Amino acid sequence: MELTIIGGGAAGLMAAIWAARTNPDRRIVVLDGAARLGAKILIAGGGRCNVTHYQVTADDFCGGSRNAIKKLLARFPAEATVELFAELGVRLKREETGKLFPTTNRAQTVLDALINEARRLNVSILTKRRVTRLAKNEDGTFSISGEWGEIVSPHVILATGGKSVPKTGSDGFGWELAKRLGHTLTPRIFPALVPLVAADDWRPKELSGVSLPAELSVHSGSGKRLRSVTGDLLFTHRGLSGPAVLDISRHFLDALQDDPQTQLRANWLPGEKSEEFDAELQALGPASIRKLLREKLPARLADLLLELAEIDPERTGDQLDRAARQRLVRMTTAMETPIVGNRGFAVAEATAGGIPLDQIQLKTMESRVCPGLFLCGEICDVDGRIGGFNFQWAWSSGHVAGVSA
Structure with missing residues (x-):
């Protein structure tokens, strides 16, 4: 086989399509450990698949250097994604948030388009082919094997994902394969875009199911404001979820590792x-x-804030003493949320950390450590905010890896 792609998710399928378009006579195979491809595509965006965002910049990502990410995104920007899917028969619509979804509102539409295009280009897609060994031979080729048998290939694209939602197949094993070929990983690998768990006695957990716009900010132990995010928030029986929480989670969890007093x-x-x-x-x-x-907030939250600030709900403004007023102001505009954990990789939408970008030639996505090996998607140390940015990284990096390999 002339090119083997390990992993048939968003980045792997994109790489397969562009490898086949670039060199139609080449024999290309995609190996995936799951029985059915694209589980992560199918669950994305509540089953609708948020394909990309109408405006994507390097500032929407963390991990690798902004400049490196910017250069790669420029090779296959969001506009190119929209054009490609239109060509494949998938029209996208823009929602108020800037997210782009298929007009069908079905993630299956996106997955079918990718698989059908790969098959039209004679890419061989093999499922139930979990790769457990990837080794480089003396002649420069790669041996790729598992319980299903072995393939020898001169070029390999590793698109196995990170560790988010491991039941879909991205359980971090791709990093083990890369490490055996000389790669190292970032010192930190942790869930990104993940709901947060609050202390058992944090009263707002009683508001489970209530949602509202909020501004969340991360502060160091000394009180310095490190990061803030504004967006919709959802109270849950475990703590907090919703877009704003998912977006701030990465920054909070990262800061917490440096400073346990982070708030x-x-x-x-x-x-x-x-x-x-x-x-x-x-x-x-x-x-x-x-x-x-109550004019400003959901009634249940308004009443709870009054209770926590120890203010009689019947009080009027002129009956409010300074201490009570300050308690209410603090509870309403700067409430400390005692976060004790997160929901983990099982439900995280992305992975923070991975193979550092300085180990990859970004013009081609070829490994600097192991020539002939290409890397794309979430296996790299790049994670985007919520809104289709992680898919855009998969499309952009998959495109470059596919064309180059």
Whole structure:
């Protein structure tokens, strides 16, 4: 086999398509350990598959250097993704958030288009072919094997994913294969885009099912603000979820490893500063505090904030003493959320960490450590924020690896 692609997810299928388009006479095989391809594509975006975002920049990603990511994205930008899928019969629509979904609202549409195009190009797709050994031979070829048998190939693309949602097949074993060929991994590998678990006695967990826009910020133990994100948040019986939480989770978990005193704070009035809310309360006069809060927030949260600030719900603005007012301002605009853990790789939408980009020639995605080996997708140390950015990294890096290999 002239080119073997290990992993038939988003990046692997994209690499297969572009390898076959670049060199139609080449014999290409995709090996995947699962019985059916594309489990992660099918569960993405609530089963609708958020294919990409209308505007993608290097600043939407973490991990490798922004400059390196920028160069790679420029080779196959979001516009190229939209064009390719249109060519494959999948029209995309833009939602208010900027996310692009198939007009069918079905992830299956996206997966079918990729598989059908690969098959049209005579790519051989083999499932139930988990690779357990990848070795380089003396003549420069690779031996790829598992319980199913062995293939020898002069070029290999490793597109096995990271560790997020391991039941889909991305259980981190691809890194083991890369390590055996001389690669090293980033010192930290942890879940990204993951719901957070709060302490058992954190009262807002009682609001499970309530959602609202919020501003979340990560603060060092000394109080320095490190990062903030604004977006929708969902209270759960375990703690916090929703887009804003998934986005901030990576930054919070990373900072926590440097400083165990790292805090996550929530402003339930995004866009409103503590001083502004304080001034509003002072100007309230004979009006009801509870009415003001309920106009701004879901009723259950408004009532809980009053309870936590030890304020009688019947109180009016002019009955509020300074200490109680300050408690309410703090609870509403800078509430400390005692995060004690996260839901782990089982439910994380992405992986932070992986093979550092400086071990890869980004013009080609070929390994600097092991010539003939190419890497793409989540196996690399690149993770995007929520909104289709991780898929765009898969399409862009898969395209470059496929064309180059």
